[in-house]
Amino acid sequence: MAELAGWLGDPVAGADFPETTLRFRNDRAAAEVGLAGLDDAEWVAHFARFAPLPGNLPGPLALRYHGHQFGVYNPELGDGRGFTFAQMRDGRGRLMDLGTKGSGQTPWSRRGDGRLTLKGAVREILATEMLEALGVNTSRTFSVVETGESLWRGDEPSPTRSAVLVRLSHGHIRIGTFQRLLALDKPDEMHALIAYCLENFPGPADLAPEGASPAATLLHQVVARLADMAASYMVAGFVHGVLNTDNMNVSGESFDYGPWRWLPAWDAGFTAAYFDDAGRYAFGRQPEAIGWNCGQLAVALRLVEDAAPLIAALERFGPLYQVAMARRWCWRLGVASAGAEADAALVAACESAMRAQGIGPDAFFFAHRGGRGAEALPALGDRAPLPGATDHPLWNEAAPPALLIDEVEALWAPIASDDDWLLLHDKVAAIRRLGEALRGVPGGRPVAQGHSLQDN
Template identity: 70%
Template sequence: MPALPQDAIYRPSSRIMALADWIGDTVKAADFPETRLRWRNDRAAREVGLADLSDADWLRHFGRFAPLPDNMPGPLALRYHGHQFRVYNPDLGDGRGFTFAQMLDADGRLMDLGTKGSGQTPWSRAGDGRLTLKGAVREILATEMLEALGVNTSRTFSVIETGESLFRGDEPSPTRSAVLVRLSHGHIRIGTFQRLGALQLEDEMAQLVAYCLANFPGADFPDAPHPAVRFFNQMVERMADMAASYMVAGFVHGVLNSDNMNVSGESFDYGPWRWLPKWEPGFTAAYFDHAGLYAYGRQPEAIHWNCGQLAVALRTLVEAAPLIEALNRYPELYQQAMTRRWLWRLGLEPRGLEEDTALIGVCEKVMVEQGIGPDAFFFAHRGGREAFVDAALNEALAPYSATDSSHAYWSDEGPQSMLIDEVEAIWQPIAEKDDWSALHAKVAAIRRMGEAMGKKPLPMGHAVA
C-alpha cells in the first residue's frame, strides 16, 4: 500500500474494533460504475490530517473504500433498533452506510468516517443501499448551514458521483447517484443501546457504556452511583443542548427517531430537513409526518422522549431512580442552553436566566407579529440594532451589552438563509447543466456568515479527551 500523504495530525485510532464482534457486521462497499469527485471538504479534512490526499487517493479511499493506513480493516455496518415515529422497530441497522475509519482530531477527540449510499448491507431490507446526488447536495447545504449557526453537527466530508440511475417515488426519476462520507464524533445511537437492552445483552451494554464514557467525555458526575448513570447524565446534557441549538437555528430536522440520535450529542442524518420561513411552531419538514410529531416546536419534547428510551435500555444495568433523576434535569438544561445560544446569535452578553428567558419571549412575539423567521430577525437585531419599531423589544434589549458585530457580513443587505426555494435553485443548474458554481458560492457565503457569528457556544458539559 502506498504511503498516505498526511500532515502531522493523522492519528488512526480504530477503537470501535474492540466492539466489532457484536456492534456491527463486516460488509463491502458497492462496486460503482464510476467515481467522479464532486465535493471534498478540505477544511474538515485538515482537522484529521487528510487534506493532503491527492484527488486520485481521495477517490480510492472514499469512492472505492480502500482502507486508510493503520485503520479499520474494512467497513462495519452497525446494528441497532429504534422507535420510528414512536413505534418500536427491531429490524433496523445501517442499511445504506457503514463506519470505515476512526482517527483523532487536533483536540484528541475520536472521529468517525461513515457513509451514506455505499451499497446494500444485511440491514438494507428492501432498499437499494444507494443515495441520490440531490440528497448528497442537500446534506452539504444542511451541514454547512448548521455548522455556521453553531450547531454541533456532522460534516459532509466527501461526495462522489457514482454513475448509476436511481428510481425514487418522491422525486423525478431516474436520477443521479452518489456516495457520501460524513465526519462525525461517533455513530453510537440511542437505538444501539435499545438493541442491547431488547436482547438483554448486559455485558455488551456495559462495554458500550464504558466506550462512550471514554470517547465522548463530558462532566464528571463523581457522585453518580454507576457508570451508566454518569453516561446518562452526560448524554441528557448533550441532548438538551442539541435541542436548543435546533430551535435557535430555526431548523427542523424532520425525523427525530431514536435511531437518528447520536449519543455524542452531535446532530446527523439529514433527510427531509427545512429551515423556518417564518416563526411557526407547527411547521413540519417531512411530508409523511402527518401528525406533526416532529414539528419545529415539538422537537425539544421529541428529543426528551428519546432520552427516556435510552433510560429504559440502561435499566439492563442499573435501577430506575438515578436515571429518572437525570432525565428530569432535561427541561432546566434545555432552558439554560436556549438562553445561552439565543444571546449568542443575537450578539449580546447574557444577563441571567430569568431576564434572558423573558427576552426570548419578547423576540418570539415580535417574529409572530412581524411574520418573519429567525434568519431575518437575528440579522436585523444583531448587537441590539433596532431594525423593527417595537417598544417592548427595544426596552428588553436596552440593558444588554453587545458582543463584536464588526464583521462586514452584518452590513450586507440581508442574511444568509437556507429556505427550500433556494435549495431547489442551487440544485437546478447541477441537474440541468452540471453547473456546480451556485453550490460553491453558497457554501462560501455560509462560511463567511459563520466567521461573522464568532466563536461558537460550547455544548453543555463539553470536554475534550
Template identity: 70%
Template sequence: MTGDAQPAEYRPEKPLAALADWLGDPVEPADFPQTILRWRNDRAAAGVGLSALSDAEWIRHFARFDPLPATLPGPLALRYHGHQFRVYNPELGDGRGFTFAQMKGGGGRLLELGTKGSGTTPWSRTADGRLTLKGAVRELLATEMLQALGVDTSRTFSIVETGEELRRGDEPSPTRSAVLVRMSHGHIRIGSFQRLAVLEERDHMAALVEYCLTQFPGPVPDGGGEPATVLMNQVVERMADLAASWMVAGFVHGVLNTDNMNVSGESFDYGPWRWLPHWDAGFTAAYFDHAGLYAFGRQPEALYWNCGQLAIALRTLSEAQPLLDALERFGPLYMAHVRRRWLWRLGVAPLGDERDAALVAACEEAMRESGVSPDAFFHRHRFGRSARGALAQALDGYEPARADHPLWSEPAPPSLVLERVEELWAAIAQGDDWQPLMDEVAAIRRLGEALGPPPAPAGHA
C-alpha cells in the first residue's frame, strides 16, 4: 500500500463473504475494560471515506467492533496452515485477530481492515489473543517507516489501549495492552492455499485463485495461461519486489513463515523486526531464530522458498512446469527490483543494468568498510554526493533524478535502529508521554515526502 491515499467516499464491499463458510470462522471480539484512543490514521482513513468519524465513533467501530455499514456482517478469523521455520504446521489460523470490513479505496482497489489483539478465536490454542501496547507501537513505527521507504506495506490504521495487564516472557511484565487495526488490500496467505491443498479442497482452491486474481489484479504473463499459473506469476513478481524493497530499506522482518506471506504482495505482521545498525548479511532480528534462517541477507531466498510452497499447493490445479517456469523468474526479477529501488533511494537516474549493478555493489562495499547504517549511507550520498574512492568512480556519470528537499541538508535522517525504538517506548512506558512518538511519525512522513514514490517497474503503469 505505497503512496498517500486520496480523499474518497465510503464505498463498502464484501466479496470475502462468498468464501467465508470455508475460509474462516465467525468470532466475537473481546470486551475490553477500557478503550483509550492512542492513534488514528486519518491519512489512510481519508482514502476510504472514514476520516470524518468522531473519536467516539472511531472507538465504537475499531475497539468495540460494531460493524461498519454494508460491509462484512461480523468478524471472520481466517483459517490457514503454514511452514514455520521450514516445519509444516496444520494448526494455524488467526489466533488473535480477524477481518471485519472491506471497502474500495480512492483508486478503486479493494481495501480490508483486520485486527491484532482483538481476543481469542478457535485458532488461539493456549494464547490469550491479546497484543501488548509496545507491540502496537512497534507496528506503527514499522509500517510508517516502510511506507516512507517505498515498501508495499500494510498500514497501522488504529491503536486503542485496552486497560488489561499482560504477561509475556520476552519483555517486562505485567505490561500494557492494546488492540490494533491494520489496513491492507487483503489477508490471503500462501498458507491459505497450503491448507486447501492438504485438505484436497480443489473447488475451494479454484475459487480462492479466482478471488485473488479479481481482488488483487496484476499483469497477465505473455501467452496468458490457466488461472493458477497467472496467479503464480503475479505472486512471484510481488515477492521478488518485496524482498528487494526490504533489502534496500535495510529492514529485517524476522519471521518469514508461509503464514506471514500475503499473496497481495504486502509486507505485514510485524513482530521482532529490526533495521540494520550496519550492513551485515548475517544480522538476525528474532532472538529465537538461532540458525539465522531469516537473517537480513537470507530474506530473498526465504521468499523464493515460500513461493515454491505456493507452487506445490497450486499443483492441485495446474501442471508442474508452468508453475516452475514462473518460480524461476524470481531471481532476475529480484535483481532488477534491487537496482531500480537502490538508485531511487540514492536519488540518481539509472544508466543501464550493468552500470547500475556495479553501483549497487560499490555501495554495499562502502557500507561494509565504513560501518555506517544504510539510513546514514543513503542520506550522506543522496544525489551521488560526498563519495570518495571506488564509490566516487562507480557514481561517475550519474545524474540526480529528483528535485532537492530541505531534509537532505540536515545532519541525519529519521532512523529506527533498536536504540531509537526503545527510547520512544520508554517515554510512553515511564511517563505516558506520546509526543516523541508522534514527532517521530511526523519526521518519518517527511522522509517519505522527500523521497517521493519509487518508480514503477518496467512494464507497469
C-alpha cells in the first residue's frame, strides 16, 4: 500500500483512550499472520494504543473513497472512525490488512466522534464468527478493547460504553475507491490501483478472456467474487443491511457490519436496517444490490477501458450467482450436486418448504442435513450425502446454534448490567463448533481449525 499512500489515504493518529481493557483477542486469526505470541500488554499496545508493528506501516492511514449510499452518490466519504494500521502475509501468502473501527476522528469524520460503542463491537464479534462458520468469506474480528469513554447514541440507551475494534481483512479497497478516481478524473491513479488489486488479490487466470485488459480482468474477478458473496448471504440467511458501494471490498470479502440480522423465517422482504424504509437492501434483494454495485465499478473503470469488455464481465454476474447458490446450498445441506437443473429445483423446493413452514434456514438446513427428512422434501430423495456430512456430534443435537436478534440482546444484557462475558464466550465457542461440523466450503476459504478460543 505504500506505493499508493500519497493519494489513497491520509496519515492519522489513533485516539488517546482513557482506559484500555482487553475484552476479546482472536488468537485463531492471529496465528494465521504470526501474531498469536503477543502477550496481553503487547496486544493492547499495538491494538489500542497503536504502537507500530515492527517493520510494518510507519503509521495509520485513513483511506479515501466515494460511494453510493442507498443509491445516492456521496463524494464526502472516507474512513471516518477507522484506519488501516498494518499489512502482512498470511500462511497462504495473501496480503492481509489490520483495520480499525472506533479508533478516533480522521479528516473524513465529518460530524462524527470517530468512536464505536462496546455493544457495536460485541455485535461485530458475533456477526463475523457466525458468518465464518457458515462459509461466508468475511473479515474477522481480531481484537476488541474497551476504552473507558461514555458515548451518546440515538439508536441505543445512552450513555453507553465505548470500544476500539481491529478487524483482519483481505484488503480494504472498495468499489467506492474506484468511484473516487473517476470523479476526480485520475486515469494514472486508476491504472495504478488496478495493478495493485491484480497483484494483491489475484484470481484464477481463466476468469477473464484471453488477452483481456487489466481493467476488464479485474472486473471479471470482482464480479465472480461478489456473485459468490451474494450467494453466501442467501444460503446463510444473512441480511447485511447496508450494501452501499463503499461497503463492497473488491477482494470479495464481506465486511463492515452495522444493522445486520439473521432470518427468523424465509422472507424475501425482511430488512435489517430500521432506516431502510424502501427495502432496498431487503434479504431477497441483496443479489440485485450487489450486482448493481458491480455495475458502478464498471462505470468507474470506463475511465480507462471501453464499454464492451466491461459489459461482458457484468453479464456473467447472474449465471455465476446461480452456480454459487447451487454449490453453497448443497454444501450446507450436506448433499452432493445432481447437476445444474436438479440443483436449481432443489433450491426452489427448499425455499417453498421454508415459506410454507414459516421457519428460517438454520432450522431447515439442520433438519435436512445429509439428506435427512427426504420423506418431507422429495427433492432430496435422489441425493447422495457428502462424505461425513453428519458425523459431527452437533448433528445429533436438538438444534444448531443460531443468532437471531433476541439472542443477541440476551448475550449483551449481562455484559451491560454485570460486566459478565461468559455467555458471549460460550456463544463464540458454540459458533466455532458449528463451523467445524460444517467442514468448510468447497471452492471457498475453509474455516480455520486447530486453534483455541482465548478471550479476556
